[in-house]
Amino acid sequence: MLIQVNGSKREADVDPDTPLLWVLRDVFGLTGTKFGCGVAMCGACTVHVGGQPRRACVTPVGDIGEQPILTIEALDGSVTGQALQKAWLAVDVVQCGYCQSGQLMQAAALLEAKPNPDDADIDAAMSGNICRCGTYGRIRTAIKQAAADLPLPARAP
Amino acid sequence: MNAPNPAFAPTRRAVLAIAAGVAGELALSFRLSGNTAMAQSAEASSFRPNSVVRIDRDGTVTLVVPYAEMGQGSLMSVAMLVAEELEIEPSAVKTEHAIGDNVLYASPLLGEQITGGSLSLRGAWKPMRQAGAAARMMLVEAAARGWSVPISSCHAEAGHVLHPASGRRVAYGTLVQVASTVPVPQDPPLKTGTLRLIGKTLQRIDSPAKVNGSAIFGIDVRLPGMRYASVMACPVLGGTLRRVDQAPALAICGVRQVVELPNAIAVVADHTGAARKGLAALKPEWSDGANASLDTAGLVATCDAALGTQGLIAETKGEPARAMSAAKTTYEADFRLPMLAHAALEPLCCTAHVRPGSCEIWVGSQAPGRARNEVAQALGLPAEAVQVNNHLIGGGFGRRLQSEWITQAALIARQVDAPVKVTWSREEDMRQGSYRFHNHSRIKVGLDERGMPVSWDHRIVGPAVMAWFLPGYFRNGIDLDVTGGAYGPYALPNLSVDFVRNDPPSGLMVGNWRGVGDTRNGFIVESVIDELAHRAGRDPVDYRRALLEPGSRMLAVLDRAAKESGRDGALPRNSARGVAILSAFGSHIALVAQVDMNEQGRIRVPRMTCVVDCGRAVNPGIVRQQIEGGIIFGLSAALYGKITVRNGQVEQSNFHDYPVVRMNEAPAIEVVVMDSLEEPGGVGEPGTAVVAPAVLNAIRSITGKRLLALPLDPAMVQTS
Ligand code: FES
Ligand code: FES
Numbered sequence: 001m002l003i004q005v006n007g008s009k010r011e012a013d014v015d016p017d018t019p020l021l022w023v024l025r026d027v028f029g030l031t032g033t034k035f036g037c038g039v040a041m042c043g044a045c046t047v048h049v050g051g052q053p054r055r056a057c058v059t060p061v062g063d064i065g066e067q068p069i070l071t072i073e074a075l076d077g078s079v080t081g082q083a084l085q086k087a088w089l090a091v092d093v094v095q096c097g098y099c100q101s102g103q104l105m106q107a108a109a110l111l112e113a114k115p116n117p118d119d120a121d122i123d124a125a126m127s128g129n130i131c132r133c134g135t136y137g138r139i140r141t142a143i144k145q146a147a148a149d150l151p152l153p154a155r156a157p
Numbered sequence: 158m159n160a161p162n163p164a165f166a167p168t169r170r171a172v173l174a175i176a177a178g179v180a181g182e183l184a185l186s187f188r189l190s191g192n193t194a195m196a197q198s199a200e201a202s203s204f205r206p207n208s209v210v211r212i213d214r215d216g217t218v219t220l221v222v223p224y225a226e227m228g229q230g231s232l233m234s235v236a237m238l239v240a241e242e243l244e245i246e247p248s249a250v251k252t253e254h255a256i257g258d259n260v261l262y263a264s265p266l267l268g269e270q271i272t273g274g275s276l277s278l279r280g281a282w283k284p285m286r287q288a289g290a291a292a293r294m295m296l297v298e299a300a301a302r303g304w305s306v307p308i309s310s311c312h313a314e315a316g317h318v319l320h321p322a323s324g325r326r327v328a329y330g331t332l333v334q335v336a337s338t339v340p341v342p343q344d345p346p347l348k349t350g351t352l353r354l355i356g357k358t359l360q361r362i363d364s365p366a367k368v369n370g371s372a373i374f375g376i377d378v379r380l381p382g383m384r385y386a387s388v389m390a391c392p393v394l395g396g397t398l399r400r401v402d403q404a405p406a407l408a409i410c411g412v413r414q415v416v417e418l419p420n421a422i423a424v425v426a427d428h429t430g431a432a433r434k435g436l437a438a439l440k441p442e443w444s445d446g447a448n449a450s451l452d453t454a455g456l457v458a459t460c461d462a463a464l465g466t467q468g469l470i471a472e473t474k475g476e477p478a479r480a481m482s483a484a485k486t487t488y489e490a491d492f493r494l495p496m497l498a499h500a501a502l503e504p505l506c507c508t509a510h511v512r513p514g515s516c517e518i519w520v521g522s523q524a525p526g527r528a529r530n531e532v533a534q535a536l537g538l539p540a541e542a543v544q545v546n547n548h549l550i551g552g553g554f555g556r557r558l559q560s561e562w563i564t565q566a567a568l569i570a571r572q573v574d575a576p577v578k579v580t581w582s583r584e585e586d587m588r589q590g591s592y593r594f595h596n597h598s599r600i601k602v603g604l605d606e607r608g609m610p611v612s613w614d615h616r617i618v619g620p621a622v623m624a625w626f627l628p629g630y631f632r633n634g635i636d637l638d639v640t641g642g643a644y645g646p647y648a649l650p651n652l653s654v655d656f657v658r659n660d661p662p663s664g665l666m667v668g669n670w671r672g673v674g675d676t677r678n679g680f681i682v683e684s685v686i687d688e689l690a691h692r693a694g695r696d697p698v699d700y701r702r703a704l705l706e707p708g709s710r711m712l713a714v715l716d717r718a719a720k721e722s723g724r725d726g727a728l729p730r731n732s733a734r735g736v737a738i739l740s741a742f743g744s745h746i747a748l749v750a751q752v753d754m755n756e757q758g759r760i761r762v763p764r765m766t767c768v769v770d771c772g773r774a775v776n777p778g779i780v781r782q783q784i785e786g787g788i789i790f791g792l793s794a795a796l797y798g799k800i801t802v803r804n805g806q807v808e809q810s811n812f813h814d815y816p817v818v819r820m821n822e823a824p825a826i827e828v829v830v831m832d833s834l835e836e837p838g839g840v841g842e843p844g845t846a847v848v849a850p851a852v853l854n855a856i857r858s859i860t861g862k863r864l865l866a867l868p869l870d871p872a873m874v875q876t877s
Contacts, residue, residue: 014430015410022430026385031377032370034551036502037583038433041812044502072370085368089360092778095786096228097367098374098503098551123821130812132502132552133228134789135782136823 003064005030006074016062020054021045023061024071032072032101036130043129046102046109047071053109072101079150080111087146095133103129107143116147183212183333185292185341210239210288212296216316216330218245223255223262224281225272225523226363227501227550227557228786229841230779233361235285237775241354242289242347244313245329248362257518257525257545268629270526273558273669282775282837283347290345292336299336300327358778363549375521375548376506376580383508383576384413386569387432390421390589393445393805395664398422400442406435415439416572423569429580448664448805456802457493460597460659463618464491468655469633471617471640475651480612484603488689492600492681493866496800497593497670500815503551504586505562508578509570515542516570520563521550528560535564536571554790555669558626559591587815588807591668592800594620594661596639596677600685603651608693609703613652615643619677620667621658634658638674645682646711646740647704665802671790672845675741680867683737683850688863697736697854711738711745714770714831718747721829722766729753735855737847743838744771748788748847750824752855759875762792762824762852767844769828772835780840781828787844788826793817795849798868822876 001016002009005028012023019038024030024047036044038057045056050067075081084107094100103126110117110125117125122140131139186209209221220239224231236250255262255270262270293313300318301308304325311320319326366372391397403415406424411431416423424435481487508519509532516536522528525545533540550557566579581589596619603612619639623630630637635656643654661667670676690700698719705712715738722734731754738747751764767784774780797816801808809815853864856873 014428015434017434018428018430022385022428022433025377026428026430029379030370031373031379034374034502035376035429035504035580037811039583039811039813042502042583076369088368089364092358092360092364092782094361094364094367095230095782096226096502096550096552097363097372098501100367101370104368126820128819130502130817130819132500132554132790132793132817134786134818134823136789136818136820137785137826138782139820 001062003061003069004066005069006071007068007077012061014061017060019057020047020059020061020064020069021056024056030071030073034098034101036099036102042099042102043106044099044102046105046129048105048109051112053106072105075104075108078108080108080146083146083149084108084111084142087142087149091138091142091145093135093138093142095135099129099131099133103131103139107139107146110143111147111150115150117143182214183292183295183337185210185288185295210243210292212292212329212333214330214333216328217251218243218249219251219253221253221255223264223270225254225521225525225547225550225553225557227272227521227523227553229783230361230776231272232363233359234775234779235281236362237354237359238281238285239289241352242286243293245316247354247359249316250362252362254547257522257529257547259526259530262526267627269627270524271558272523272553273555286347287345290347291342294342294345295336295339296329296332298339299332302335303327303332355775356773357776359776361779372549374503374551375508375519376503376551378508378519378548378578380508380510380519380576383578384425384427384573385429385432386416386423386425386577386579387429387436388421388423388565388569388579388581389436389441389585391443391445392588393443393448394451394802394807395448396420396446396805397444398441399444401439403439405438405440409435409438414573416569418565418568421565423579425569425573425577429578433582445805446664448662451662451665451805452803453496453801456595456661460493460595460618463657463659464597464599464616466657468616468618468657469635470653471635471656472643472654473652474649477612477614477651477653480651481601481603481614484611485606486604488600488602488604488685488692490600490685490688490863490865492598492684494596494677494680495798495867496595497794497798498587498590498800498809498815499552499554499556499670500587500812500817501552501554501556504583505556505581506578507563507566508576509566510576511536511567511570514538516544516567518543518545518563518567519548520545521548521557522560522563523550523553523555523557524560528563531560531564532567536567554671555673556591559666559668561666583812584810587810590800590807591666593670594667595659598678598681600681602685602689604689608689608695610649610689611651613644613649615652615654615681616657617643617654617678618657618659620660622668626669639677641674642678642682642739642741645679645686646709646738646745647686648706649704671787672842675739676791676842676846679737679739679741679846680849683739683847684853684863684865687735687850687854687857691857701736701738710770710833710835711740714738714745714768715747717829717831718749718766718768721768721827722749731755731859733855733858735851735853735858737850737854739843739846741846742840742843743836744769744840744843746784746843746847748851750848750851750855752852752859754856754859755875758873760856760869760873761822761875765824765826765851767826767828768831769840769843770831770833771838771840772833773837774830774833775837777830780830783840784828784844785826787842788848789818789823791845791848792824792852794845795852795867796822796869796874
């Protein structure tokens with residue numbers, strides 16, 4: 001089947017019930033999207049499907065159809081993505097880094113929906129993403145910093 | 158394991174030499190030496206370097222690092238040490254993971270290639286700097302020779318050697334050929350006075366690749382022609398595979414093969430999705446073995462029974478028995494700690510390729526040298542025939558000190574005609590752990606008329622992990638890790654610590670968990686001291702102060718924490734601050750946790766203030782990160798952490814029944830890093846150790862009730 005990933009069409013010869021996560025990682029070699037739980041409980045596999053954040057580990061590839069997929073490898077293609085990556089480095093968010101692809105994709109979806117999130121917005125959007133290294137406080141700071149950095153016209157929707 | 162391995166008399170001096178036979182580059186090899194004898198023989202004849210600073214003709218500086226990077230910033234920290242002396246920027250240093258080799262890459266403080274015990278930086282501090290200094294001196298000498306000027310008239314700056322008198326300047330890359338003929342300075346002096354990098358918060362060099370998806374963790378390895386496997390071991394711990402009908406898995410699109418091991422089954426496929434689907438389709442029959450009726454209640458009862466037996470004396474001071482009988486009153490309590498999983502976010506994963514007579518492994522390991530030896534043994538190969546390539550780790554916390562899962566991948570790969578990546582499911586990771594085992598403690602404290610301790614009796618019931626993990630920390634039947642920190646940093650006149658060894662049944666694997674022994678004993682000691690303060694009617698900080706060495710670093714840290722946390726500021730009703738302190742891993746730490754309790758008696762932890770004196774902080778930013786992370790890790794355990802066994806099977810399977818702290822529960826954390834010029838202490842673990850006691854001490858202040866077991870009752874935790 002044909003899937004549109006990060007702007008290009010790619011072919012995958014897999015069962016339609018195969019979770020998108022394994023198609024991205026094993027078939028396409030896009031290993032930036034991570035596996036953490038397999039049951040939509042940790043957020044490590046978060047990608048954008050049709051502009052919405054989705055857990056790739058529970059998204060059957062056969063359900064995607066025409067919807068474009070965006071992964072961490074192409075996050076820097078948007079100003080929101082760039083602002084987040086910059087803030088992540090400036091705040092020194094990253095420890096082991098394993099959760100951070102998912103955190104960034106989730107945060108990008110948040111900023112695109114809510115250009116100026118408050119703490120409650122951040123809690124609501126980000127609490128599905130586990131970080132075992134405990135970088136939550138810095139993620140919060142970095143999201144706010146990225147939001148402040150984004151020129152208003154460039155902000156969402 | 159919080160201190161250098163007592164089996165060694167470590168030398169921290171670097172032994173330096175030029176690696177022979179490398180053309181066109183300056184490769185300065187040096188040894189982070191295991192012990193004095195080894196270093197001396199190395200100097201005498203067969204020098205075997207274990208770390209390398211390589212400078213290529215194009216000026217690229219590469220550092221081969223023997224430590225694992227699992228988030229603790231080891232790559233950045235060692236890059237800073239070398240860069241400081243070499244007069245370059247850390248961002249100009251490329252790091253490579255060393256391959257697994259226990260002889261070459263032994264940690265100077267542990268004696269093996271192990272990343273744990275918050276010891277990496279403590280072992281690297283001097284040798285890494287000396288290596289940078291030696292390389293710089295050789296480059297300066299090479300330039301001086303070329304210009305025919307005195308060495309003392311030249312100096313290094315920003316990757317160049319300068320001769321200010323003539324205004325000449327030459328890049329390192331141009332000098333490497335000549336520099337490699339310069340004799341290597343032995344014991345080169347380190348910079349003194351103001352340092353350029355060390356002590357500054359600088360952005361980590363490993364972060365850019367971790368925010369764009371390009372960083373390669375063990376789980377991300379890709380090889381031509383590789384297959385993907387999903388594996389399941391007998392759910393009853395220690396059980397074996399009886400039989401399985403392979404057909405349902407083989408019928409699935411993309412599945413290539415089913416591999417049977419004595420205790421597990423693996424499905425090999427073209428991608429992990431097919432492997433997982435294939436595994437789920439199988440109905441293996443297992444032989445449960447000896448643990449078929451094992452359960453947590455039985456394990457706890459065994460610990461409780463052991464509390465009533467006299468253990469081996471681990472430590473005594475003064476006359477504890479006499480002082481106890483002369484005491485005015487006594488305080489007695491039993492403490493119970495549960496079994497815990499590591500639950501790092503990257504599930505265990507290992508790629509292996511077995512060819513006739515050799516095996517290559519791609520993995521993220523905290524002990525790659527051990528992994529190499531264990532794989533060699535399992536496959537019946539000499540160690541030289543096994544190469545272990547190490548990678549970034551998505552959280553270690555001690556789980557990846559074990560190698561049984563690496564051996565398992567090699568045994569699967571032996572039956573597969575291609576490289577195979579074996580990825581554990583989260584469920585497998587949770588159910589086949591190397592858990593922190595149950596620990597129980599019996600405490601009896603004799604008190605004088607003012608409620609101050611005159612005699613301290615601590616009986617520890619726990620496993621002797623060090624007996625097999627690092628026997629240097631196992632002396633006369635006593636596990637020095639489990640018994641470490643058994644009376645905290647306090648100056649007590651009379652004390653006795655005894656150890657009752659209580660190993661788990663065979664098949665239930667236990668190991669090391671972030672914070673090791675001090676995390677267990679820190680909880681107990683800090684709970685007891687706090688309780689004694691309440692009973693004496695004294696402020697818990699003042700009470701501790703009275704028991705600490707005047708002028709000590711620990712006392713200064715406690716005072717600072719009391720000040721920073723604004724403990725005099727008023728809190729709302731049903732809120733309180735709890736304090737806990739610890740001296741371990743070469744560091745001193747104090748944590749003040751604010752706890753709020755609602756009408757239903759449920760708590761949340763909105764704020765934590767932490768002060769740490771970890772000696773000279775190479776990068777205070779990384780220290781802060783590690784303390785913050787350690788606190789969240791400890792909070793997850795205090796609020797939720799509990800692995801239970803029923804009918805021989807671990808009951809928890811994923812993050813719904815082994816919950817961890819999430820964004821909405823994460824407290825605001827303030828970390829103060831004290832200025833210090835002492836040698837660097839560890840920072841990966843102490844943060845974890847002080848959380849549970851600080852939180853429970855706050856709860857004591859609110860409710861008047863002393864909690865003696867972890868984790869909290871779920872009915873006490875506010876989850877949203
Ligand atoms: S792997 Fe998809 S949410 Fe955890
Ligand atoms: S940085 Fe390690 S899990 Fe988040």
